[in-house]
Amino acid sequence: MRIEWNTRKDLRAPRDGETTLVLFARDFPPEGDEGDSRLAVAAYRLGWRRMAVYGLKGQRFTGCGFGAATGDVRLDLFGSSGDYVASGMDGMELRIHDSGQDQLGQIMKRGRLVVFGDVGQAFMYGAKGGEVYVMGNAAGRPLINAVGRPRVVINGTCLDYLAESFMAGDPHAGGGFVVLNGIEFDDRGAVREQATPYPGANLFSLASGGALFVRDPHRMLVPEQLNGGEFAELSDADWGLILPYLESNERLFGISIERDLLAVNGERREPREVYRKVKAVRLAVLSKQLPPE
Structure with missing residues (x-):
């Protein structure tokens, strides 16, 4: 009809x-x-x-x-869909066959969101869950104040403040995470690395839970970008956690795990050589960074 x-x-x-x-x-x-x-x-x-x-x-x-x-x-x-698409979504599947706008997936609870393009400002602000795939980039402040178990793959990069105040628990015990691949497509549709996985100065700032998994084979990210998080080695358990989502990502966008994500300068690398984990630091560490009253 x-x-x-x-x-x-x-x-x-x-x-x-x-x-x-x-x-x-x-x-x-x-x-x-x-x-x-x-x-x-x-x-x-x-x-x-x-x-x-x-x-x-x-x-x-x-x-x-x-x-x-x-x-x-x-x-x-x-x-050209507008602002607030999929906000508050609780179970359905929604696919945007173009770029999304601002406040996409805000306070999303459950379901599957797929974007065949970029997303705008405040993507998934305060989200509580959901499985989300973005073919391109996110603008500023994605996943700020997200809680619960959002599981997100962003194939491009973000402007700044990715997952600030992220409160998504333990990703290995039902919590949430973000995979940031830092890639793009050239004029012929081939996958290539962006100039940097993340250009901003605030990555995972003041987070208290969850994790980021960033494709950074050249170790371009530095601790000064974290402002509260810390780098950790990618474990076998970490790779096992994100692999099913990268497999779904491959089926959706044709981004091959073996040929695109794990290949560096034409050579296949181990996952731990390609991806870096960013985890939340203990709140006691954050409190030590505050100036005395």
């Missing part, structure tokens, strides 16, 4: 053999009760579980308001 602005009143429950609702969003307002995001929620309540939204031109809040227990729902977005 296909719905657009002029036929929005024709929305109904799916009939036998109908599996996908196609929503042409171009003429819908950017937000509010008449927005395409609210129509998608209404369609879900009527029984639609697979939706393709295209013709987006900045409409906000797509994927919001569906509630819990939405593990059987999938949304595919085409065009």
